[in-house]
Amino acid sequence: MEKSTYKLEVLRRIAEFEKKELWHLDVEDDPETYPLMPDKIDYLNERLINKIKNRISNVLATHFFDKLIADRQLIIKEVRGIENFSAIGGGKIVTCNHFSITDNYAVWVALRDYMNGKMLYKVIREGNYTNPPKPFGIFMRHCNTLPLSGQKKTMIKFMKAFAELLRRGETILIYPEQAMWWNYRKPRPMQDGAFSLAIKNKVPVVPIFITMGDSNVLDSDGFPVQEYTLHILPAIYPDENIPYREAKEKMKKENYEAWVKTYEEFYEKPLVYGEL
Helix, strand or coil: CCHHHHHHHHHHHHHHHHCCCCCCCCCCCCCCCCCCCHCCCCCCCHHHHHHHHHHHHHHHHHHHHHHHHCCEEEEEEEEEEHHHHHHHCEEEEEEEEECCCHHHHHHHHHHHHHCCCCCCEEEEEEHHHCCCCCCCHHHHCCCCCCCCCCCCHHHHHHHHHHHHHHHHHCEEECCCCCCCCCCCCCCCCCCCCCHHHHHHHCEEEEEEEEEEEEEEEEECHHHHHHEEEEEEECCCCCCCCCCCHHHHHHHHHHHHHHHHHHHHHHHHHCCCCCCC
């Protein structure tokens, strides 16, 4: 089976961006988007129609991704360190490396039996909500997603909803690397958002790092389907005894170092950028 020329180009861009340290830029051709206005989003599904769409969409998403698992197009090989998540009560933020449109479902599968019937909320980019990629539009809009926005009033609404969800004891997934780099195995330097929100809401961050290995199954692009091992790492708590900026940098540094340690131990090699 010939490999997809598009995915080969994506891999070329990843190698180029890695060398240039353009860590947070997208490597794929994202669809054009438009601003998310505050009246176009119901973050907490307070309207009845959105509650109904949320329930139906989660059922459809479960069937869709479970079929991928049954067809071995999504392979979750192992989950390690679940006690680092299950021991924490109350609201929390989960961080994860971002390399596939399926990685958030892998996180959900790993955590769902320890969430007391609650759902996993996911922070997503604005364009994935206003102009979502097919065929994932319904999932992007209605499966407990929290879209960011370039509109100030929308972000005020986002922040209020985010705080309310944590107050309820929900778990919110954030990708601190920002952009999705397809099947990229290395941890990347992180943005501030997850750690800033953790400090403002006085909640811990639970880092998750997913490692991968080639399976003997090919995907539709002619590449080996990756077997995921999810490493759930010890929680990182905000340090209330130091200034906000220092506390934010400290949390970000601890998360990144935990990912790097996991990467180097699993793959049995040092993390080196600039070479594949």
